[in-house]
């Protein structure tokens with residue numbers, strides 16, 4: 001298991017040797033601390049500046065890959081040049097283009113609406129539950145509920161969802177007091193494969209930062225591609241991670257040090273020029 005500074009040294013070495021970089025960043029729990037509600041996990045000016053700087057390096061593709069819907073990422077991170085992959089990569093904004101990957105919204109939505117209605121009935125008049133309608137998916141957060149009640153409600157919600165959706169077309173995602181029904185394409189590992197294909201990233205170094213079990217599905221793909229999977233925080237075991245970083249704050253320090261390195265490389269290697 002590596003630590004952050006070893007990942008930095010390794011990445012720096014490979015960039016100096018002329019490799020391009022594809023940098024995958026989860027958002028919640030990775031770039032910003034987990035907040036009470038998704039709306040409260042806002043980026044500050046320092047993070048926006050950092051991401052904006054990274055998008056101006058010609059040999060780096062910076063991708064935000066999150067379970068949030070694309071509309072939320074667009075609102076939180078209005079940075080031209082940043083690739084945004086929302087709802088685990090089913091909705092992607094790239095340059096001026098919007099893409100929906102692996103789903104037909106007209107077929108998906110009625111099933112998601114049905115699950116949402118069942119979960120609404122289940123959580124009605126209960127405290128500490130948050131139902132998040134993502135459009136192409138629906139999530140039930142129970143982090144603020146009484147733990148015993150959260151277990152019962154999440155189990156009941158899972159049974160209801162299993163009976164409602166077809167396992168061929170949908171998947172049920174768990175997590176830390178969390179449940180979600182999403183299309184089968186909502187898989188960060190599959191999204192990474194798809195994005196790499198779109199980018200024509202053969203030979204590029206892949207580095208991925210993520211904090212939970214949905215990121216771990218991508219870690220396997222990153223490692224198969226010879227890349228570095230970095231686990232963030234302590235909430236999940238993340239057995240597939242090559243390296244660990246303790247908190248979003250330290251991820252941001254890492255990215256800042258990394259960018260400063262790139263600026264130095266920039267003076268020697270034309271390919272790493274900063275495009276302003």
Ligand SMILES: [Mg+2]
Pocket residue numbers: 026027028029030210211212
């Ligand atoms: Mg996360």
